Amino acid sequence: MNNQTYNQIVNLIWSIADDCLRDVYVRGKYRDVILPMTVIRRLDSVLEPTKEAVLQMKNALDKAEVVNQTAALCNVAGQSFCNSSPFTLKDLKSRAKQQQLKSDFIAYLDGFSPNVQEILEKFKFRNQIDTMIEADILGAVIEKFISPKINLSPKPVLDDSGNILIPGLDNHSMGVIFEELIRKFNEENNEEAGEHFTPRDVVELMADITFLPVADKIKDAPYLVYDGACGTGGMLTIADERLHQLAGEHNKNITTYLYGQEINPETYAITKADLLIKGEAIQDDNVAYGSTLSNDGFPTYNFDFMLSNPPYGKSWKTDMERLGGKSDISDTRFIVSHNGDPEFKLIPRSSDGQMLFLANKLSKMKHDTELGSRIVEVHNGSSLFTGDAGQGENNLRRYIIENDWLEAIIALPENMFYNTGIATYIWVVTNRKAAHRRGAVQLIDATELKSPLRKNLGNKNCEFTLQIRKQISDILLNFEQNEQSKIFDNKEFGYHKVTVERPLRLSVNLTKEKLEKFSEICEQQKEAAFIPVVNALAERLQYITINDFNFVVKELGKIATELNVKLSAKRLNLVKNSLAQIDKNAKRVIKKIYKVGKIEENPLYGLFKTDIDDKQCIVEYELNSDLRDTEQIPLLLEGGIEKFFKDEVLSFASDAWIDESKTQIGYEISFTKYFYKPVQLRELSEIAADIKALEVETEGLLNEIIGG
Known part of the structure; x- marks a missing residue:
C-alpha cells in the first residue's frame, strides 16, 4: 500500500472526528473515541466472514449448557478472539432510538471475548458511550466507520467485475494507520508526536x-x-x-x-x-x-x-x-x-x-x-x-x-x-x-x-x-x-581515570594581628587554655611567618609539654584554620607517619622526634583538594599509567602522586573523533579575487552616498 492510500484512510478517519465530535468533545479528547472505534471496526471487519458460523456454534453451546464457550467460538471464528453477540457494527446503524442503540451497542461490546474486553478497558471506551448517546452522535460515528470508503478489513473491496476498488489492510498497514492517527492527535494536543x-x-x-x-x-x-x-x-x-x-x-x-x-x-x-x-x-x-x-x-x-x-x-x-x-x-x-x-x-x-x-x-x-x-x-x-x-x-x-x-x-x-x-x-x-x-x-x-x-x-x-x-x-x-x-x-x-593528588603546603602567620584574632577564636571555641601555648611559640619565633607547618607543630608540642597543656587534634586544627595559609613555597604538611610493618595509630607519631628514618617510616602528606586533578589515560596507551604519569604529570608537578584507590576504568565512544571531516580552507588567491571583485562592485559608491 502506498503513502497516498495511507493518507486517504487516515484523512477519512480524521474527518469523522471533525464531522461528528466537534461540538461534543474538545479536540484533545477526539482520540478517546476515534482510536478505540478504529480498533473495534478493525476487529469487526476481521470477524465478519465467520459471524454466522459463530452464532450457530453459540446457539449449539447454549443448548448444551456449556459454560466456557470462548475457545470453541474463537476456533470457529478462525481467530484468537471472537464476538458472540448477535450484532455486527453494520447491524447497529439502523437503530433509530438512542436507548435501543445504546443497549444493543453495549451488548455488542459485551459479546467480545475477554482478551478484547481488556483492550476496551485500557481505552476506557465505555466511559464515552453515555456522552455520545446524550449528544445523539453514536449512530453517526458507527455509520461513518462502516462506510465503504473506509476499508479496515484485511480483504480488499471489489467491484462487480472482481477488480480491486480499495485494497485490504494487512497488519503492517493497519499499524501505520494507527500510528499516523496517534501522531496527528498528539500534534493537535502539542504533545510529543512520535x-x-x-x-x-x-x-x-x-x-x-x-x-x-x-x-x-x-x-x-x-x-x-x-x-x-x-x-x-x-x-x-x-x-x-x-x-x-x-x-x-x-x-x-x-x-x-x-x-x-x-x-x-x-x-x-x-x-x-x-x-x-x-x-x-x-x-x-x-x-x-x-x-x-x-x-x-x-x-x-x-x-x-x-x-x-x-x-x-x-x-x-x-x-x-x-x-x-x-x-x-x-x-x-x-x-x-x-x-x-x-x-x-x-x-x-x-x-x-x-x-x-x-x-x-x-x-x-x-x-x-x-x-x-x-x-x-x-x-x-x-x-x-x-x-x-x-x-x-x-x-x-x-x-x-x-x-x-x-x-x-x-x-x-x-x-x-x-x-x-x-x-x-x-x-x-x-x-x-x-x-x-x-x-x-x-x-x-x-x-x-x-x-x-x-x-x-x-x-x-x-x-x-x-x-x-x-x-x-x-x-x-x-x-x-x-x-x-x-x-x-x-x-x-x-580508559583509566586516575586521581592525581598534590600535597597541602602551609605557612603559619604569627604576626600580632593574626594572634589577636586567633585569641578571640579560642575564646569563642572555649579553648582559652591553648592561647598561652601559641603566644609562647610566637615569642620564641619572633612573630614571623614560618613556611614549615610541621616544624610549628613540633614546637607547639614542646611548649604544650612544658606548660602541661594538652595538644589535641582540635587545637591543631584551630592553628591550621586560623593561623595557616596556603603557600606554594612552603614545605609539605605531614598527615601521618607510619612505622614500616606496624601502623602507629597516633596521627602525631614522629612529629616530635628529632629525625625521621626513611627506612623505618612512611610519610603520608595532607592533600590539597584545590589542586586535585583527574586524568583519562587510554587503555591502549603504550607504557600505560606509569609512563603517562611520568611524562605528563611529574614533568610539571614533581610532588604529585596517584591515589590508586580511586582509579576507575571507563568507556566512551566518540563518533566525532573518528569521523570528523575538517572544513577545507579556501586558497588565498580565491579570497583575494573575491575582495577585488567587491572593490570593483562598490567603486564610487561612497562618493554617490556623500554626494547625495
Whole structure:
C-alpha cells in the first residue's frame, strides 16, 4: 500500500472526528473515541466472514449448557478472539432510538471475548458511550466507520467485475494507520508526536541488521522476539515478517513468538489488538502492561532477538522508587557480577532511564544456544558518553564491551524520527559474534545516507529507501574499513581515570594581628587554655611567618609539654584554620607517619622526634583538594599509567602522586573523533579575487552616498 492510500484512510478517519465530535468533545479528547472505534471496526471487519458460523456454534453451546464457550467460538471464528453477540457494527446503524442503540451497542461490546474486553478497558471506551448517546452522535460515528470508503478489513473491496476498488489492510498497514492517527492527535494536543512509535523505514533497517548477519544460521525451530518498549507493536510485526521472509529464502520452516511490554494504555491496547488479529492464539498473552523497568513482564524468559526504541531523556525516578531507591536496588538486571565485583551497578541517572532498557535485554540473552541472542536498540547520543568512570551508564558500556558483546553502532541521519531532530544511534549487541569480529567494534557513519521526504512528518524530513537500507546493511555485513566504516579494538574506547593528588603546603602567620584574632577564636571555641601555648611559640619565633607547618607543630608540642597543656587534634586544627595559609613555597604538611610493618595509630607519631628514618617510616602528606586533578589515560596507551604519569604529570608537578584507590576504568565512544571531516580552507588567491571583485562592485559608491 502506498503513502497516498495511507493518507486517504487516515484523512477519512480524521474527518469523522471533525464531522461528528466537534461540538461534543474538545479536540484533545477526539482520540478517546476515534482510536478505540478504529480498533473495534478493525476487529469487526476481521470477524465478519465467520459471524454466522459463530452464532450457530453459540446457539449449539447454549443448548448444551456449556459454560466456557470462548475457545470453541474463537476456533470457529478462525481467530484468537471472537464476538458472540448477535450484532455486527453494520447491524447497529439502523437503530433509530438512542436507548435501543445504546443497549444493543453495549451488548455488542459485551459479546467480545475477554482478551478484547481488556483492550476496551485500557481505552476506557465505555466511559464515552453515555456522552455520545446524550449528544445523539453514536449512530453517526458507527455509520461513518462502516462506510465503504473506509476499508479496515484485511480483504480488499471489489467491484462487480472482481477488480480491486480499495485494497485490504494487512497488519503492517493497519499499524501505520494507527500510528499516523496517534501522531496527528498528539500534534493537535502539542504533545510529543512520535513518543510511542518508530518510523517504519527505521524499523525495517533495524530488522535487516538484526537478522541478515545470521540469516544462514536460521534453523527449523521456534524463535522468540521481544520488544520491551513496544508502543503499537510495529517493531514486533515487521521483525516477524522479515524473519519469516529470510527463513523462507533459506528453505526453513520456523515458528515465531512475539513478546512485548508497554506502559501507555492506548498503545498497549493497539498492540494487543494487532497481535490478536495476527491470528496466533498464543500471541495475545505475550504483551505485558506496565513499566518494563519496575515491573518486568517476563522475568524468567530469554529471547533470541530483541529490538526496541526506548524513551530517552525521560525520568525514571518513579521506577527507581518502586525498585527501592537508587542505593537499595537489588534487581539482578541492573546489578550484575563483572570483573570480580559481585555488585557491579548499571544504574544511570534518574533523569534518563534509556540505558536500563538495554540492561534489561542483556539479562534476557540466551547463552546456551548456537545463535545466542541479538539486540538492536535505538538510543540518542548521550548513551555513548554520559556517566563518569564507575557510574551506571559508563559501567553498562564497560560491561558490554569487556564481554565482547558490542558488534556495531550505526549513526543515523538527523530528523529521522517524528518527535525529535537530534542525532540517534542504533546499537547492535550480540553474545555470539562471528569469529572475524571478536575483540572488535564497528562504527558506521550513516548520517548522510538518507532520502528527503516531499513533506515533513513532524520532525521527520527524510527516510531510508530500500536501496539505502541495503547499503547500510552491506556495510555492516562486509566489515571493512572505509570512509563510512571504522573498525576498532574493544580497548580503543576504554580508559583509566586516575586521581592525581598534590600535597597541602602551609605557612603559619604569627604576626600580632593574626594572634589577636586567633585569641578571640579560642575564646569563642572555649579553648582559652591553648592561647598561652601559641603566644609562647610566637615569642620564641619572633612573630614571623614560618613556611614549615610541621616544624610549628613540633614546637607547639614542646611548649604544650612544658606548660602541661594538652595538644589535641582540635587545637591543631584551630592553628591550621586560623593561623595557616596556603603557600606554594612552603614545605609539605605531614598527615601521618607510619612505622614500616606496624601502623602507629597516633596521627602525631614522629612529629616530635628529632629525625625521621626513611627506612623505618612512611610519610603520608595532607592533600590539597584545590589542586586535585583527574586524568583519562587510554587503555591502549603504550607504557600505560606509569609512563603517562611520568611524562605528563611529574614533568610539571614533581610532588604529585596517584591515589590508586580511586582509579576507575571507563568507556566512551566518540563518533566525532573518528569521523570528523575538517572544513577545507579556501586558497588565498580565491579570497583575494573575491575582495577585488567587491572593490570593483562598490567603486564610487561612497562618493554617490556623500554626494547625495
